[in-house]
Amino acid sequence: MAKHILAIDQGTTSTRSIVFDARAQAVATAQSEFAQHYPQSGWVEHDPVDIWRDTLATMKEAIAKAHLQPADIAAIGITNQRETAVLWDRETGEAVHRAIVWQDRRGAPLCARLKEEGHEPLVRRKTGLLLDPYFSASKLAWLFDEVEGLRARAEAGELAFGTIDCFLLWRLTGGKVHATDATNASRTLLFDIHAQDWDDELLGLFGVPRAILPEVRDNAGVFGETVPDLLGAAIPVAGMAGDQQAAVVGQACFDPGSAKSTYGTGCFLLLNTGEEAITSDHRLLTTVAYRLNCRPTYALEGSIFVAGAAVKWLRDGLGLITHASQTDDMATRTEDNGGVYMVPAFVGLGAPHWDPDARGLITGLTLGTTAAHVARAALEAVAYQTHDLAEAMVEDGAAKLETLRVDGGMAANDWLCQFLADLLDLPVERPAMLETTALGAALLAGIGIGLWDGPEAVAKLDRKLDRFEPHASAGRRASLEGWRRALRQALA
Numbered sequence: 001m002a003k004h005i006l007a008i009d010q011g012t013t014s015t016r017s018i019v020f021d022a023r024a025q026a027v028a029t030a031q032s033e034f035a036q037h038y039p040q041s042g043w044v045e046h047d048p049v050d051i052w053r054d055t056l057a058t059m060k061e062a063i064a065k066a067h068l069q070p071a072d073i074a075a076i077g078i079t080n081q082r083e084t085a086v087l088w089d090r091e092t093g094e095a096v097h098r099a100i101v102w103q104d105r106r107g108a109p110l111c112a113r114l115k116e117e118g119h120e121p122l123v124r125r126k127t128g129l130l131l132d133p134y135f136s137a138s139k140l141a142w143l144f145d146e147v148e149g150l151r152a153r154a155e156a157g158e159l160a161f162g163t164i165d166c167f168l169l170w171r172l173t174g175g176k177v178h179a180t181d182a183t184n185a186s187r188t189l190l191f192d193i194h195a196q197d198w199d200d201e202l203l204g205l206f207g208v209p210r211a212i213l214p215e216v217r218d219n220a221g222v223f224g225e226t227v228p229d230l231l232g233a234a235i236p237v238a239g240m241a242g243d244q245q246a247a248v249v250g251q252a253c254f255d256p257g258s259a260k261s262t263y264g265t266g267c268f269l270l271l272n273t274g275e276e277a278i279t280s281d282h283r284l285l286t287t288v289a290y291r292l293n294c295r296p297t298y299a300l301e302g303s304i305f306v307a308g309a310a311v312k313w314l315r316d317g318l319g320l321i322t323h324a325s326q327t328d329d330m331a332t333r334t335e336d337n338g339g340v341y342m343v344p345a346f347v348g349l350g351a352p353h354w355d356p357d358a359r360g361l362i363t364g365l366t367l368g369t370t371a372a373h374v375a376r377a378a379l380e381a382v383a384y385q386t387h388d389l390a391e392a393m394v395e396d397g398a399a400k401l402e403t404l405r406v407d408g409g410m411a412a413n414d415w416l417c418q419f420l421a422d423l424l425d426l427p428v429e430r431p432a433m434l435e436t437t438a439l440g441a442a443l444l445a446g447i448g449i450g451l452w453d454g455p456e457a458v459a460k461l462d463r464k465l466d467r468f469e470p471h472a473s474a475g476r477r478a479s480l481e482g483w484r485r486a487l488r489q490a491l492a
């Protein structure tokens with residue numbers, strides 16, 4: 001019997017497919033970076049054609065690298081960059097516009113207007129989110145308001161909306177299944193996380209026709225089967241979750257109070273709050289961590305929009321490094337930060353500030369500043385923001401963190417992990433397999449086909465961890481002060 005699981009991880013900058021065996025060990029990976037489009041300041045788009053091309057290509061490559069046949073794959077799990085909105089023609093399956101990415105700020109004027117009109121308390125109560133262009137709804141509203149003919153076509157039932165999970169599911173099943181999962185739905189601003197249903201009042205607020213919406217399902221369970229022609233076999237898609245929520249599963253954060261922080265393009269700290277949907281006093285988000293057997297488990301989330309993206313900018317924007325991993329050595333070589341702070345507000349600031357207009361800055365430059373100081377400042381900024389969010393969660397009374405579990409591409413950076421442990425004064429645990437997002441999708445798919453019984457079985461799987469213990473750091477408080485000063489300047 002086929003026992004391998006294939007996970008698709010469609011991230012902000014790259015698309016990966018990873019094959020896992022029945023012990024949830026990764027046996028083959030294929031990855032492809034794709035183009036980012038920045039048509040205007042604050043706008044970010046992806047071409048769904050690229051996303052689909054790379055998904056298919058990496059799936060085939062990963063299966064071949066694992067020396068398997070498509071029929072050896074028992075199930076597929078999908079995880080994805082969240083909030084990114086795709087609108088496509090139901091007849092042809094072609095997108096009617098490039099995908100508007102989570103980082104895109106074009107919905108800011110609409111969110112500001114709705115805030116002014118006093119709608120935020122309602123939105124917050126129902127969705128657990130805030131009125132910010134980060135989420136899908138204002139992106140959709142922009143499409144309907146700005147692209148001629150789309151609204152009429154949507155109302156006539158000709159168009160389908162989905163986050164990337166949903167778009168990929170549609171394509172993989174040959175247009176047979178239009179469904180998403182509760183975690184992705186919970187990031188749209190259109191979904192009531194308590195009722196677990198799309199909400200007419202919210203749809204009215206953003207002018208989104210109900211006819212475009214997918215069905216919302218649990219994270220584990222068979223969503224549909226791939227069209228045999230695509231891969232050479234009909235394979236069930238049996239798990240789907242937004243990438244940050246998939247990482248919660250991959251890190252086995254099943255107990256209330258357990259937390260993980262994923263460092264990819266952005267950084268997202270999620271704390272499991274169990275069956276209770278806690279409302280933050282610090283403008284953190286309340287979101288669905290996962291939903292199994294129709295029962296949602298909730299999380300508090302702190303969303304940092306720029307983490308690895310700052311390192312990517314050092315590489316692609318400034319040409320200061322040629323590979324992201326160089327920042328580890330550069331930071332290690334510096335005695336201290338030389339008074340240099342970076343606030344990487346390239347696309348505004350997320351939690352707890354939610355300021356779409358904030359822009360990035362580097363302060364404290366002197367003639368003694370070196371490239372290494374700037375690289376260190378980029379890494380430190382990610383740690384300071386994590387610190388601020390963790391502090392907010394504790395103040396919200398959600399839990400006292402005992403350890404922080406980290407993952408994502410940027411967590412490969414040892415210097416960052418140690419700095420995090422020192423700054424948070426907490427042990428930081430890093431799994432040897434950093435692709436916990438893909439692992440989470442694979443585990444959900446495995447649960448979906450009955451390979452594992454549920455979270456308890458998943459929590460018992462072998463996981464190798466690196467642990468970074470906190471060392472007393474005299475400069476810790478002082479450096480936080482410097483960070484706060486820089487932050488105030490960026491927010492001014």
Ligand SMILES: Nc1ncnc2c1ncn2[C@@H]1O[C@H](COP(=O)(O)OP(=O)(O)O)[C@@H](O)[C@H]1O
Pocket residue numbers: 011012013014263264265266307308309310311312324325326327328408409410411412413
């Ligand atoms: N050793 C490293 N040190 C610092 N940043 C890194 C390192 N390796 C990768 N990164 C950063 O991590 C990000 C890639 O992480 P990944 O989890 O693949 O992101 P995503 O899923 O958002 O595409 C990139 O932005 C890259 O700059």
Ligand SMILES: O=P(O)(O)OC[C@H](O)CO
Pocket residue numbers: 011012013080081082083102242243244264265266267
């Ligand atoms: O691409 P990532 O891994 O930074 O994740 C993006 C998030 O899902 C956006 O909410």
